Amino acid sequence: MVSHFSFPTSITFGSGARNLVAEHFKKHGYTSVLVVTDAQLKELPFFQEYLASLKKASLTVALFAGVQGNPVKSQVASGVEAYRSLKSTQKDAAILGIGGGAALDVAKAIALMVNHPGDIFDYEDEKPGALPIDKEIPYWVAMPTTAGTGSEVGRSAVVADDTTHVKKVIFSPRLLAKAVFADPELTLGLPPHVTAATGLDAVTHLVEAYLAKGWHPMADGIALEGLHLASRALPVAFENGKDINARSDMLVASMMGAVAFQKGLGVVHSCAHALSAVVDMHHGLANGIMLDYALSFNWKLVPEKFERLSHAVGLNTAADFLAYIKDLKAHLKIPKNLAEAKISPDKIDALVQVAVADGCHLSNPVPVKESDFKEIFNKAFL
DSSP states (O other): OOEEEESSSEEEESTTGGGGHHHHHHHTTOOEEEEEEEHHHHTSHHHHHHHHHHHHTTOEEEEEEEEOSSOBHHHHHHHHHHHHHHHTTOSOOEEEEEESHHHHHHHHHHHHHTTSOSOGGGGBTTOTTOOOOOSOOOOEEEEESSSSSOGGGOSEEEEEOTTTOOEEEEEOGGGSOSEEEEOGGGGTTOOHHHHHHHHHHHHHHHHHHHHSSSOOHHHHHHHHHHHHHHHHHHHHHHHOTTOHHHHHHHHHHHHHHHHHTTSOOOHHHHHHHHHHHHHOOOHHHHHHHHHHHHHHHHTTTSHHHHHHHHHHTTOOSHHHHHHHHHHHHHHTTOOSSTTTTTOOGGGHHHHHHHHHHOSGGGGSSSOOOHHHHHHHHHHTTO
């Protein structure tokens, strides 16, 4: 069954939702589309078949498949050129992002930079003197193939510098996709290690959104229910990748995490962003490895919140929740620490410096100093 709801994006959800995309574009007056995806997805048979189906529906289709690894600025620039090339021969042109968080973030950033002048980092969120996001944004649609970042319903794109790998956040409600087509069938082929890493990314978003300081009862409610869904669905999806109910629940939980973290994130994400910058680690894997170590910094200071998290996963006490995260990591075969992930301890100083400079920990429920980050990373090697 395919369902439709809005919160805040228009979302068409269910098995087969992907087959409604072509008609959606034509209904809104678009007959040409730039498809943005990653280099690996482009080679899969389902993707080639899907491109053919778009063309069969009388859409003019151009492909940009230059997304690899964590999104970087040069990928966005190349995608903008691909869009402009399509637009130069067509009276209209929309964008369709297909893939995981990286592809969807690049699609979002391309849509931004098509009509905005300067460098994409001129639009960095909360940067002093940042340029306003006030020009036309091309019509763009998101179709996720993983259940992790929830970028399809997010208002920001995370893009790294090609040289330093330091991530920058570009934020504006105007970057929201005009429509999302979330089809859990597209996640059925994910291998277990990708299911685990992306699933823990979603779990981290849900947990940190709930823990983030400030008052946002709607975000808190979404985060707790999303965690409830993920706690039951993720182990099943990992063990049996063809379980459509588990895949559906994870896709919903992923979107719920992205909606909830408008409230903020925290220390886990600052650690994960440091790992992506310093050793180019996959973002979801970095969150998964650091989750219990970084949460251990918080739990004694806000035990009442950890008790609520524990209840969401069917347990009782604050301490139960930390034990649950450790057990979940082991079940998903995530490296238990940075040493097991083959990261050298001589990276600690660099990791600490990037984490301190990252803005996510500013919404952590308790302040995080440089010495705290050093202690967290040191413990993550034990």
